[in-house]
Structure formats: structure tokens, C-alpha cells
Amino acid sequence: MSASPPSPPRRPSGRHLRASDLQAGAQLATQATLGVIGITEGVHQAVRRRIGLPAGALPERAGGLTGRIYAAVRGVAQGIGGGIDGVLRSLQPLLDTAPDDDADSPARAAVVAALNGVLGDRLAALGNPLAQPMVLCAAGQPLAIGAPHRPAPFDRNPALAKAVGSHALVMVHGLCMNDLQWRRDGHDHGEWLGAALHTQPLYLRYNSGLHIATNGRSLAALLQALSRQWPAALEGITLVGHSMGGLVARSAVHEGLRAGHGWPGLLKHLVFLGTPHHGAPLERAGHGADLLLASSPFSAPLARLGRLRSAGITDLRYGHLRSPDDGPSDAPVGLPPGVACFGVAACLAPARGLLAERLVGDGLVPLRSARGEHDDPARRLRFARESLRTVYRTGHLELLSSPAVADQLRLWLSPPSTTLGAAD
Numbered sequence: 001m002s003a004s005p006p007s008p009p010r011r012p013s014g015r016h017l018r019a020s021d022l023q024a025g026a027q028l029a030t031q032a033t034l035g036v037i038g039i040t041e042g043v044h045q046a047v048r049r050r051i052g053l054p055a056g057a058l059p060e061r062a063g064g065l066t067g068r069i070y071a072a073v074r075g076v077a078q079g080i081g082g083g084i085d086g087v088l089r090s091l092q093p094l095l096d097t098a099p100d101d102d103a104d105s106p107a108r109a110a111v112v113a114a115l116n117g118v119l120g121d122r123l124a125a126l127g128n129p130l131a132q133p134m135v136l137c138a139a140g141q142p143l144a145i146g147a148p149h150r151p152a153p154f155d156r157n158p159a160l161a162k163a164v165g166s167h168a169l170v171m172v173h174g175l176c177m178n179d180l181q182w183r184r185d186g187h188d189h190g191e192w193l194g195a196a197l198h199t200q201p202l203y204l205r206y207n208s209g210l211h212i213a214t215n216g217r218s219l220a221a222l223l224q225a226l227s228r229q230w231p232a233a234l235e236g237i238t239l240v241g242h243s244m245g246g247l248v249a250r251s252a253v254h255e256g257l258r259a260g261h262g263w264p265g266l267l268k269h270l271v272f273l274g275t276p277h278h279g280a281p282l283e284r285a286g287h288g289a290d291l292l293l294a295s296s297p298f299s300a301p302l303a304r305l306g307r308l309r310s311a312g313i314t315d316l317r318y319g320h321l322r323s324p325d326d327g328p329s330d331a332p333v334g335l336p337p338g339v340a341c342f343g344v345a346a347c348l349a350p351a352r353g354l355l356a357e358r359l360v361g362d363g364l365v366p367l368r369s370a371r372g373e374h375d376d377p378a379r380r381l382r383f384a385r386e387s388l389r390t391v392y393r394t395g396h397l398e399l400l401s402s403p404a405v406a407d408q409l410r411l412w413l414s415p416p417s418t419t420l421g422a423a424d
Contacts, residue, residue, distance in 0.1 A: 109178050113208070117176030120209020121311040134206040134218045136170070136226065137179045142205070146225030154231040161231035163200035168226065168234060168266075169193055171203045172219070174243025174274075175312060179203035182242075185401040189240065189273075192406050196414045197238060202226075208244055209310030213323035216251025220261060223252065227263040236268040238413065242400060243365070244316065246275025251321040253336050258326065269413055270336065272343040273399045274362055277381055278369040279318040319369070332379045335372075342387045342412050344405050345370035346394040362396040387412075 116123060116132045123131035135142040138160055143153035154161035171182055171190045182188050182203060190201035204222075206215050227234055241249040249270060256264045320329045335341045346362035361367045368374070371388055372381025389408050391399075399405055 106180050109180055113173075113178035113181070113205075114176045117208040117312065118310055120207040121211070122209075124207060124210060132178075132205065132207040134204070134215065134222060136222060137203045137205055138200060140180060143202070145222055145229060154229065160200060164202075164231065165199045166232050166235040167197050167199040167268075168223075168230065168237045169197055169199050169201045170223070170237070170239050171201055172239060172241040172245030172249050173204065173206075173208075174241075174245045175208045175316070177208070177242075179205045182400060184397065187401045187406065189400065189406060189409060193238070193240065193409055193413055196410045204245075204248075206248070207312075209312045211311045211323070212244065212247050212251050212315040212321055213255070213326070213329075215248045215312075216321065217255045217323060219248060219252035220256035220259060220263075223256065223263045224259075224261045227266065234266055237263060237266045238269040238271070239267065240269075240271040240273070240409075241275060242273040243275060243396065244312065246272035247277070247315075247319060247321055250277075250333060250335075253339075254321060254326075254333050255323075257336070264336065267336065267339050270339050270341045271409065271412070272341075272370075273405065274344065274346055274365050274370055274396050276316055276365045276369045277319050277372045278374050278379065280316045280365055280369065335381055335383070340387070340412075341381075341383060342409075343371060343381075343383055343389070344399060344408065345388070345390045346396065346399050346402075347390065347392050348395055350393050352392075362394065362399070364396040 112130055112132060115130060120131065122128075136145050137143065138153075138157075144156075145153060154164070169190065171179070173179060173181060180203075182190050190203060194201040204219065206218070208215070223237070227237075239249040239252070241247070249272075253264055253267065253270070318330055321333045322329050322331055345365075345367050347367050348361070348363055361370065367390065371390070372383055374380045389405075391402060391404050394402055394405075
């Protein structure tokens with residue numbers, strides 16, 4: 001791999017803390033306190049039930065005087081939390097005087113991304129300020145794609161309007177990550193491929209704790225707005241997804257076609273890097289732990305801790321892409337026809353081997369899952385043989401900096417690219 005092309009300047013520093021973080025932290029602390037109270041009461045009630053004492057209104061709630069004490073403690077915690085939240089909310093405009101587009105530091109962005117991956121669905125449900133909205137970014141800066149009452153992003157940035165040319169390259173990060181983390185060991189696949197496609201890459205930033213279908217639908221709507229605001233005649237779109245990002249990209253295409261959007265007709269390439277098309281075993285192991293905890297009445301309340309995994313992580317269990325209004329969540333979704341689809345799978349082992357490929361994979365994703373292989377022909381993703389690449393001695397995150405992967409991507413995407421990934 002030769003030297004990467006010069007990268008656009010990225011802001012080297014930013015804010016480590018925002019005033020809204022105080023409110024967000026207080027809200028999380030209140031929820032954690034309520035969760036601990038609930039677990040404690042659940043264990044207490046399991047013991048009471050064993051000796052024949054009455055239960056409360058709910059199975060894990062104590063009755064009688066004990067139940068009233070727990071209810072009082074819960075009420076005090078909620079009252080204190082609500083009071084702190086109200087005070088911090090009123091003080092936030094006074095404490096936070098930076099402009100709306102003031103950048104976060106990479107450290108803060110990484111922490112927020114990880115928190116969203118683990119608890120993002122709960123953060124969104126609570127309206128917590130740390131819940132990450134979906135945005136497209138260029139050079140680390142969010143773009144106001146489709147935002148009402150604000151100038152179109154390319155009108156505000158003529159240099160960017162010229163750099164993107166006629167092709168949209170969109171990079172979609174994985175679970176617990178963000179747009180800045182495409183850069184690893186000094187290399188960024190987005191910049192590398194942007195040079196091949198003669199365009200400035202755009203990077204998606206999203207709440208990876210939400211359902212994959214939820215993010216897929218939001219991305220589909222965002223790409224529809226992007227295609228309408230593109231500064232020139234848009235001739236093609238390329239989506240590149242790492243890990244969960246590949247599932248979000250596939251879901252977006254599916255949702256875009258369902259909604260009758262125009263942008264799927266412009267989609268030229270769909271690239272997957274270590275994407276768990278048929279699920280990841282770590283989430284399945286977590287589900288097994290839930291079952292073990294729930295097997296005993298005394299440990300059953302502790303199963304709540306295992307269920308702290310977000311909806312996004314749970315979807316990784318089987319690689320679910322569909323929303324509830326789109327039929328069964330496990331119904332197969334194939335590769336879109338007429339689109340050049342490519343996949344890179346990684347394995348930590350030094351060479352091919354059945355045991356390593358099935359059990360080790362890249363450390364997070366089994367090789368068969370990343371290659372779209374499945375024993376059920378209806379679920380098998382039909383990549384063309386020349387559209388798949390397996391790299392060995394490579395871990396899941398190392399896919400982002402591997403010279404072999406970078407060269408393969410550029411070979412696939414450099415014009416002319418005529419290989420169709422969905423086999424006939």
C-alpha cells in the first residue's frame with residue numbers, strides 16, 4: 001500500500017466536557033440508583049416468596065410494610081433525580097456558551113460512542129443529552145443534511161461542494177464507534193477510497209445502541225435528503241460499512257426500496273468489512289448467561305444486569321435487519337440486485353482451518369458470518385467469488401488499517417468497476 005493521499009485538516013482538539021454532560025450524568029446516576037433498588041427488592045421478594053410472605057403488585061415487588069419502604073426509597077430517588085435534572089437544565093444555557101458546531105474532543109466522542117453502543121436505546125428513550133443523533137460528517141464536522149431553516153451544507157462550504165464531485169462515498173462505522181475512528185494507525189479507508197473515486201468521503205455518526213432497522217430507516221431518509229441537496233448531478237453512491245455498519249447499510253437499502261426512495265437507484269457499490277451478516281457469537285453468549293441467571297428464583301433479579309445490552313447489540317445476535325412492521329425480524333434480506341457488493345472477512349489464524357474459521361474468526365465475527373455463508377440456502381448471501389476476500393492474521397479492528405484490505409478495496413472500487421456482487 002502506497003502512502004495515503006493528503007487528508008483534509010481535522011480539528012486536533014475540542015471540548016472534553018459539555019454543560020449538558022452534567023445533566024446527562026445525573027440522569028444516568030438516577031436510573032442506576034433505581035435499577036439497584038429494583039434488583040435488591042427483587043432478591044428480597046424472592047426470599048419472601050420462598051417462605052410464603054405476600055407479594056406486591058408486581059412479581060418482583062415486595063408487599064406489606066417492606067414494599068412501602070422500597071416504594072418510599074424509590075420515590076425519594078426519583079424526586080432528587082428530578083430536582084437535580086431541573087436545576088441543571090435551567091443552568092445549561094448559562095454554562096454552555098460555545099457555538100452549536102463546536103467540536104468534541106476525540107476522547108469525548110469515543111466515550112459517547114461507546115456509551116451509545118451499550119445504552120443508546122435507553123438514552124434515546126429518556127431524552128438523555130448523550131443520545132447521539134444521526135448525522136453525516138465531513139472532516140469531523142456535522143453537515144446539516146435535510147435540516148429545516150438552515151442553509152444547505154454545500155452552500156455553506158463551497159470547497160466541500162467542489163471536493164465531493166459527482167459521487168457520494170459514505171462510511172458507516174460499527175458498534176460503539178464513531179466517524180473519527182475510521183482513522184487507525186494513521187490510515188483512513190475513507191480517504192483512501194475517496195482518492196480512487198475522486199470524491200471527499202462523508203462519514204456517518206449514529207447511535208449504535210438503537211435497533212439496526214431503526215438506524216437503517218434513518219440512514220435511508222438521510223441519503224434521500226442528501227441526494228436532493230447534492231451540489232452537482234449525482235451519478236453514484238458507495239456505502240462502506242464496518243462490522244454493524246454493514247448491517248445498517250444493508251437495512252438502509254432495504255428500507256429505501258420499501259419507501260420508494262430514488263437514491264437506491266444511484267447505488268453503485270456496497271462494501272462490507274467484518275460484517276456479521278448472520279450474527280455474532282458474543283451476543284449469543286450473553287443471552288446464555290441471562291438464561292442461567294433466570295434459572296434460579298434467587299438469581300433471577302440479577303438477570304436484569306445481563307439485559308442491559310442495547311437493542312443494537314441484541315440485533316447482532318442473529319444479524320436482524322428488519323423493522324417490526326416489515327414482517328418477521330428474522331426474514332432473510334438478500335443483497336440488492338444490480339449493485340456491486342463486496343465483502344472482506346478476517347481471521348486471526350495464520351491460514352485456513354475449519355476450527356479457527358468457525359470458532360475464532362476475527363475475534364468478534366465468525367468467518368462464515370462475515371462471508372455471508374449459511375447452511376440455509378435462503379439466507380445465504382450470494383457474493384460473486386471474486387467479490388469476497390479473506391485476510392488472515394487480522395483482527396476485527398485491524399480491518400480498518402490493514403494494507404491488504406486497503407489495496408483490495410481500491411482495486412474493487414477504482415473505475416471501471418464491473419463486478420456485480422450479487423451472483424445470478
